[in-house]
Amino acid sequence: MNKPHKQQQETGRQSPIKRATSYDVAELAGVSQSAVSRVFQDGASASKDMRDRVLSAANKLGYRPNAIARGLITQRSNMVAVIITRQTNLYYPEVLVQLTQRFSEHGVRVLLFTLEHERDTDSVLDQLLQYQVDGVVTAATLSAEQMGTIENAGIPVIFYNRTLPERLVNSVRCDQEEGERWLVSELANSGHKRFAIVSGPADSSVSMERTRGALQKLKELNIDDVMIVSGDYSYASGRAAFAEIVDRMEGLPDAVVVANDVMAIGCVDEARETNNLRVPEDISIVGFDGVGPARYAAYDLTTVRQPVGRMSEAAVSMLIERIENPGLSPEKRVFSGDRIRGGSARLVDDEA
Amino acid sequence: MNKPHKQQQETGRQSPIKRATSYDVAELAGVSQSAVSRVFQDGASASKDMRDRVLSAANKLGYRPNAIARGLITQRSNMVAVIITRQTNLYYPEVLVQLTQRFSEHGVRVLLFTLEHERDTDSVLDQLLQYQVDGVVTAATLSAEQMGTIENAGIPVIFYNRTLPERLVNSVRCDQEEGERWLVSELANSGHKRFAIVSGPADSSVSMERTRGALQKLKELNIDDVMIVSGDYSYASGRAAFAEIVDRMEGLPDAVVVANDVMAIGCVDEARETNNLRVPEDISIVGFDGVGPARYAAYDLTTVRQPVGRMSEAAVSMLIERIENPGLSPEKRVFSGDRIRGGSARLVDDEA
DNA sequence: TTGAAAGCGTTACCAG
DNA sequence: CTGGTAACGCTTTCAA
Numbered sequence: 001m002n003k004p005h006k007q008q009q010e011t012g013r014q015s016p017i018k019r020a021t022s023y024d025v026a027e028l029a030g031v032s033q034s035a036v037s038r039v040f041q042d043g044a045s046a047s048k049d050m051r052d053r054v055l056s057a058a059n060k061l062g063y064r065p066n067a068i069a070r071g072l073i074t075q076r077s078n079m080v081a082v083i084i085t086r087q088t089n090l091y092y093p094e095v096l097v098q099l100t101q102r103f104s105e106h107g108v109r110v111l112l113f114t115l116e117h118e119r120d121t122d123s124v125l126d127q128l129l130q131y132q133v134d135g136v137v138t139a140a141t142l143s144a145e146q147m148g149t150i151e152n153a154g155i156p157v158i159f160y161n162r163t164l165p166e167r168l169v170n171s172v173r174c175d176q177e178e179g180e181r182w183l184v185s186e187l188a189n190s191g192h193k194r195f196a197i198v199s200g201p202a203d204s205s206v207s208m209e210r211t212r213g214a215l216q217k218l219k220e221l222n223i224d225d226v227m228i229v230s231g232d233y234s235y236a237s238g239r240a241a242f243a244e245i246v247d248r249m250e251g252l253p254d255a256v257v258v259a260n261d262v263m264a265i266g267c268v269d270e271a272r273e274t275n276n277l278r279v280p281e282d283i284s285i286v287g288f289d290g291v292g293p294a295r296y297a298a299y300d301l302t303t304v305r306q307p308v309g310r311m312s313e314a315a316v317s318m319l320i321e322r323i324e325n326p327g328l329s330p331e332k333r334v335f336s337g338d339r340i341r342g343g344s345a346r347l348v349d350d351e352a
Numbered sequence: 353m354n355k356p357h358k359q360q361q362e363t364g365r366q367s368p369i370k371r372a373t374s375y376d377v378a379e380l381a382g383v384s385q386s387a388v389s390r391v392f393q394d395g396a397s398a399s400k401d402m403r404d405r406v407l408s409a410a411n412k413l414g415y416r417p418n419a420i421a422r423g424l425i426t427q428r429s430n431m432v433a434v435i436i437t438r439q440t441n442l443y444y445p446e447v448l449v450q451l452t453q454r455f456s457e458h459g460v461r462v463l464l465f466t467l468e469h470e471r472d473t474d475s476v477l478d479q480l481l482q483y484q485v486d487g488v489v490t491a492a493t494l495s496a497e498q499m500g501t502i503e504n505a506g507i508p509v510i511f512y513n514r515t516l517p518e519r520l521v522n523s524v525r526c527d528q529e530e531g532e533r534w535l536v537s538e539l540a541n542s543g544h545k546r547f548a549i550v551s552g553p554a555d556s557s558v559s560m561e562r563t564r565g566a567l568q569k570l571k572e573l574n575i576d577d578v579m580i581v582s583g584d585y586s587y588a589s590g591r592a593a594f595a596e597i598v599d600r601m602e603g604l605p606d607a608v609v610v611a612n613d614v615m616a617i618g619c620v621d622e623a624r625e626t627n628n629l630r631v632p633e634d635i636s637i638v639g640f641d642g643v644g645p646a647r648y649a650a651y652d653l654t655t656v657r658q659p660v661g662r663m664s665e666a667a668v669s670m671l672i673e674r675i676e677n678p679g680l681s682p683e684k685r686v687f688s689g690d691r692i693r694g695g696s697a698r699l700v701d702d703e704a
Numbered sequence: 705t706t707g708a709a710a711g712c713g714t715t716a717c718c719a720g
Numbered sequence: 721c722t723g724g725t726a727a728c729g730c731t732t733t734c735a736a
Contacts, residue, residue, distance in 0.1 A: 004731090017504070017505060017506030019506075020507060020715065021728090021729055021730085022729065022730070023729080029705080032706065032707045032708075033707085033708095033729090033730090034706075034708075034709095034731085035705090035707075036730060037729095037730065037732090038705095038706090038731090041482055041731085045705060045706085046705070046706085047705060047706090049720060050705080050706080062501075062504060062505075064478065064481050064482050065482060065730075066424075066482065066484060066728090066729050066730065067482040067483045067484065067730095068420055068423050068424050068429060068483065068484050068728090068729080068730090069424055069712090069728070069729035070729080070730055070731070071420050071712090071729055071730090072420050072421055072424055072711095072712045072713065072714085072728090072730070073712045073731045073732075074712085074730085074731065074732095075709075075712080077420060079463070079483075082464075086449055089445045089448065089449050090445050090446070091448070092441065093441045093442050093448075095443035095449070096441065096445075096464075096692050097438055097441050097442070097466050100464050100465070100466045101468060104465075104466075104479075105726085109463055109465075109479065110461055110463070110464045111431070111461055111462070111464075112434075112448075112452050112461075112462045112463075112464045113452070113456075113461075114452045114456075116453060126416065127456075127461065129416050130416050130417060130418065130419040131419045131420065131431075131461065132418060132419065132420050139414065149414075152414060153371060153414075154371075162720085185729085217638075226735095233683055235644065235647070235648065240730080262644075265648060268650075269648060269649035269650060272649070272650075273649050280723040290726085292587065292614075292645075293644075293645045295587070295615060295650070296619060296645070296650075297621035297624070297625050298586065298620075298622060298624075298648075298650035298651070299650070329669075356710085373712090373713055373714085374713070374714070375713080383717095383722085383723085384722070384723045384726095385713090385714090385723085385724095386715085386716090386722075386723055386724075387721090387722065387723075389713095389714065389715060390715095390721095390722090393715085397721060397722085398721075398722085399721065399722090402721085402722085417713085417714075418712090418714065419714095420712095420713080420714085421712070421713035421714035421728090422713080422714050422715070423714090423728090424712090424713080424714070424715090424727095424728045424729065424730085425713085425714050425715045425727070425728050426714085426715065426716090426728090427728080515719075532705050642728075
């Protein structure tokens with residue numbers, strides 16, 4: 001008795017194998033094609049008998065509904081675009097994993113776009129529109145015009161740790177300024193007086209907000225003479241930044257406020273290795289983000305951790321809601337970071 | 353004079369905005385729909401006059417060809433699935449970024465799937481088949497049966513740092529065994545005699561290969577009495593593993609061979625903090641992967657770095673080739689890791 | 705509950 | 721070079 005259900009194996013590897021369609025299933029099951037379609041939907045109206053026959057036929061043929069064809073007729077691709085920059089993923093691989101996983105729980109697939117350079121943005125937008133994604137979450141900066149392009153196509157967008165001034169947009173972000181203000185005030189409360197700041201790349205809005213927050217708080221404390229150097233978020237640039245501070249500042253600062261953890265770690269190493277300083281006895285160094293290495297014993301950073309889990313959950317649910325209900329008005333959700341008092345800063349206990 | 357090119361704005365936010373189709377463009381340009389289609393293809397045969405009129409009309413309407421519809425007729429979605437595990441992305445965020453970027457240079461989009469648990473694999477496969485991806489690169493383990501399912505659909509697959517025993521598959525991987533053998537022989541050459549091994553999770557094929565490589569080499573050197581403890585690749589588990597070694601072994605090892613860098617860092621911290629050991633003077637610790645933190649001054653691991661750039665490039669080009677030419681025979685590409693002699697191990701100079 | 709037929713927006717084929 | 725028409729594989733009326 002010959003079993004035909006491996007018929008495709010024989011076809012071999014040459015021509016693109018012909019996949020079973022709903023018509024094939026219908027024929028084998030002796031029902032109409034519409035019936036097959038219905039069986040593979042949620043609110044299907046199909047008798048148990050038919051359902052069984054269809055399912056068994058489908059099984060035999062290895063049939064799977066073609067999501068592409070479905071998307072064409074339903075006007076819903078069930079795909080969303082996620083736009084990240086190299087930076088985002090390098091320092092928060094967690095974000096992407098979480099977004100993907102949560103979307104998939106809603107039956108939504110992620111089409112991934114990574115931006116190497118700002119100038120690639122337009123082409124990425126073009127692609128994402130061609131692919132008829134149902135929504136977008138972007139962890140990259142968009143111009144008002146670019147945002148307009150997506151909006152005109154009727155696609156909801158969520159900004160992740162970004163926003164668009166002067167425009168009503170949906171966003172999920174960690175309150176960078178608040179976090180920096182806390183860090184600075186902790187340091188000041190513990191007697192630090194001479195501050196230096198290591199900022200991130202000039203084109204990073206996140207870095208801008210952090211630096212602004214720190215400066216504001218310092219100003220409120222009447223600390224005006226603050227040296228600012230900048231890096232590119234990398235470990236090496238953190239080391240270089242610290243070296244520059246030592247080089248250019250008269251005397252040492254007693255606190256260095258760094259725009260992210262990775263650079264803060266670079267600062268710690270440079271302080272210890274090249275300058276023979278003890279952290280935190282001789283100098284306090286604080287970061288931002290709460291990445292894994294910040295918790296390594298050698299660093300134990302005082303920092304503010306972004307609540308990635310809650311933020312990505314918020315992004316996903318906001319986007320899904322807006323896909324299902326395009327009329328929803330814009331919303332901004334701002335999360336406070338988790339405050340971590342690590343050993344990299346000399347802080348007094350403030351148990352009230 | 354009223355400008356109609358913002359007509360959609362008015363429609364507002366309610367009904368899913370109707371996007372311009374090739375028919376709309378055709379009408380406005382006064383040509384046939386087929387003509388529009390041709391203009392938006394590569395080897396188009398269209399007069400300059402027509403091309404201009406079509407392009408200007410398309411521009412005015414904000415027209416973009418619908419990639420979904422195109423995929424339906426051409427039988428090519430121009431999407432590939434990338435399957436990663438949480439682990440993969442957490443410790444190699446670089447891999448995903450590189451894959452995505454390189455694919456996009458070939459006009460191919462990445463549909464991302466992340467696996468939290470092994471048991472999710474089948475549903476991921478189901479999804480990816482429904483979406484008619486043109487190919488798959490998987491950094492997660494697949495069973496022979498699962499591989500068969502994809503193969504039957506005529507979709508080429510590249511295994512990333514994985515393979516499938518007893519089966520002809522395409523794979524790109526770093527030679528884990530070779531790397532471990534080098535690490536062990538360096539340590540042995542430098543006089544280390546008492547070894548301990550920290551392996552990764554039991555279900556990680558990569559960890560298995562690494563451990564096997566280390567054990568083989570040790571055996572060749574007639575070092576048989578090796579304690580093996582295991583962790584889950586995390587920093588915390590590295591610390592726990594080192595504690596367990598100290599606890600269970602009589603006397604200390606002089607070298608600990610760890611299955612990845614993150615756990616190795618955990619071992620270093622545990623050795624220093626809890627056991628007051630100097631690394632490498634009292635004990636040598638080596639890792640594997642070459643992740644960023646391995647280069648932080650506090651650790652400076654001796655390790656083997658996976659050549660992520662070359663590996664992802666290989667994966668992309670192998671997959672694209674096989675999408676374009678399904679008849680191509682399977683190929684395995686094995687890359688040697690970059691050997692890094694860091695300060696975490698007491699190694700003698702071997703300048704010949 | 706079931707089937708026939710009309711699209712969805714493209715590309716592909718074939719005359720002109 | 722150009723336009724008409726038939727797919728692609730599905731969902732969705734609308735009758736039966």
